[in-house]
Amino acid sequence: MKTHYDVVIIGGGIVGLTLACALGDSDLRVALLDKATDVPQWQPNEVHCRVSAITLTSQRILENLQVWQAIQACRVSPFQQMHVWDSMGKGEIHFNCFDIGEGALGYIIENIVIQQALYQRAQQFGNIQLIHPATLQQLQLEAEKNTLLLESGKKITTKLVVGSDGAHSWVRKQAGIELIQKDYQQTAIIANVTHTQSHQKTAWQCFLPTGPLAHLPLFTENTTSIVWSAEPELAKRLLSLSDQAFCQELTEQFAHRLGEVTQISARQHFALTMRHAQRYVTSGIALIGDAAHTIHPLAGQGVNLGLLDACCLAEVLLEAQAKQRNIASQQTLRRYERWRKGDTLAMITLMQAFKQVFSGNSAGWSRLRSAGLNLANQVSPLKKLFMRYAMGTRGDLPKLACINEQA
Numbered sequence: 486m487k488t489h490y491d492v493v494i495i496g497g498g499i500v501g502l503t504l505a506c507a508l509g510d511s512d513l514r515v516a517l518l519d520k521a522t523d524v525p526q527w528q529p530n531e532v533h534c535r536v537s538a539i540t541l542t543s544q545r546i547l548e549n550l551q552v553w554q555a556i557q558a559c560r561v562s563p564f565q566q567m568h569v570w571d572s573m574g575k576g577e578i579h580f581n582c583f584d585i586g587e588g589a590l591g592y593i594i595e596n597i598v599i600q601q602a603l604y605q606r607a608q609q610f611g612n613i614q615l616i617h618p619a620t621l622q623q624l625q626l627e628a629e630k631n632t633l634l635l636e637s638g639k640k641i642t643t644k645l646v647v648g649s650d651g652a653h654s655w656v657r658k659q660a661g662i663e664l665i666q667k668d669y670q671q672t673a674i675i676a677n678v679t680h681t682q683s684h685q686k687t688a689w690q691c692f693l694p695t696g697p698l699a700h701l702p703l704f705t706e707n708t709t710s711i712v713w714s715a716e717p718e719l720a721k722r723l724l725s726l727s728d729q730a731f732c733q734e735l736t737e738q739f740a741h742r743l744g745e746v747t748q749i750s751a752r753q754h755f756a757l758t759m760r761h762a763q764r765y766v767t768s769g770i771a772l773i774g775d776a777a778h779t780i781h782p783l784a785g786q787g788v789n790l791g792l793l794d795a796c797c798l799a800e801v802l803l804e805a806q807a808k809q810r811n812i813a814s815q816q817t818l819r820r821y822e823r824w825r826k827g828d829t830l831a832m833i834t835l836m837q838a839f840k841q842v843f844s845g846n847s848a849g850w851s852r853l854r855s856a857g858l859n860l861a862n863q864v865s866p867l868k869k870l871f872m873r874y875a876m877g878t879r880g881d882l883p884k885l886a887c888i889n890e891q892a
């Protein structure tokens with residue numbers, strides 16, 4: 486049996502689900518396919534290790550998609566300050582949301598909370614069908630339509646296939662889109678920890694000679710989520726330590742800024758690679774989120790970039806549909822690519838520059854870094870510019886990322 490949709494989204498992570506919700510209530514027939522068996526389900530008694538720092542812009546998107554309330558009803562940790570320093574020198578920079586008249590700089594949220602809220606919202610739209618588990622076997626690309634063949638024998642035809650299937654995107658491979666990639670030569674260790682001092686609603690980040698170490702504030706004042714990016718050999722050693730020895734090393738490397746680390750959850754680790762698809766679109770195909778790009782987590786921007794991709798693509802598609810243009814043509818899709826690629830490239834370059842600047846271990850580098858951080862800390866316009874960057878309130882934003890006057 487063949488089924489036809491206008492848009493088929495492959496991958497129901499945060500980014501794919503955001504696109505589905507952004508296309509909700511339109512006259513486009515949309516299917517979202519995921520290989521996962523389970524429906525995303527948050528457990529209040531379990532604090533998940535996979536969390537994201539969500540910018541104010543992303544929060545506005547989630548508000549405009551009417552999922553923010555459901556997210557808040559689960560668990561959200563706003564942070565009002567950000568403190569960054571160089572462990573090898575005296576450079577420090579401090580950001581406070583009140584300096585720019587905001588109530589928060591961003592929010593730390595468990596990924597599963599966001600995913601669950603988006604999934605439940607997507608279920609409410611009559612024009613969206615959520616299909617999982619779905620194992621894809623083949624994608625046949627033709628001029629006017631694409632055909633997807635599922636392991637179950639089902640055939641789906643569609644004008645547009647959107648790949649939101651993560652860093653190792655199957656859609657990207659089927660479309661023959663090349664990647665530019667660079668191994669960051671770091672492994673990120675993540676875990677939730679308890680410490681003796683309050684996090685003061687502050688996102689803390691320390692640049693160690695071996696890589697950045699962040700403590701992101703969670704909902705109770707003595708718990709944070711850590712992201713410790715370290716050279717692979719060091720990461721291997723850290724992962725082999727007992728919980729007690731790991732907590733002790735964490736306390737020391739963080740210069741006791743949060744007191745003693747006393748408890749830790751199970752640790753997870755991720756090899757870090759920069760990936761950038763050479764094209765985000767080809768006729769009948771578009772890539773969004775990690776399928777199009779992955780960046781170092783040091784500035785917590787991956788999901789935030791993905792949400793913007795999803796909203797920009799939705800806006801371009803809805804506009805084309807309203808003007809009765811082909812939603813899957815190169816001309817339509819190139820608009821999305823032009824809108825998003827430059828922004829992402831700027832972020833990739835910035836992350837590379839940060840990594841470069843903070844991996845120089847000599848005394849000269851350290852003095853230079855300290856001077857730079859301290860200068861940025863004192864020069865108000867420069868600091869505000871950094872803050873706007875971190876909060877995502879810059880650039881050409883899609884309508885869903887703007888204040889909804891009717892709300």
Ligand SMILES: Cc1cc2nc3c(=O)[nH]c(=O)nc-3n(C[C@H](O)[C@H](O)[C@H](O)COP(=O)(O)OP(=O)(O)OC[C@H]3O[C@@H](n4cnc5c(N)ncnc54)[C@H](O)[C@@H]3O)c2cc1C
Pocket residue numbers: 495496497498499500501518519520521536537538539619620621649650651652654655673675712755773774775776782784785786787788789790791
């Ligand atoms: C350690 C670490 C910390 C991070 N911290 C932050 C942060 O603080 N802030 C931030 O903004 N970002 C952060 N990120 C980045 C962020 O996690 C990712 O950018 C984001 O999760 C990508 O979402 P996505 O929906 O594009 O992809 P994914 O979350 O990878 O979702 C892909 C989906 O596609 C499905 N799928 C995959 N293959 C197939 C297939 N063949 N068929 C069907 N379905 C398929 C999967 O089941 C999954 O549901 C961090 C990343 C790491 C590694």
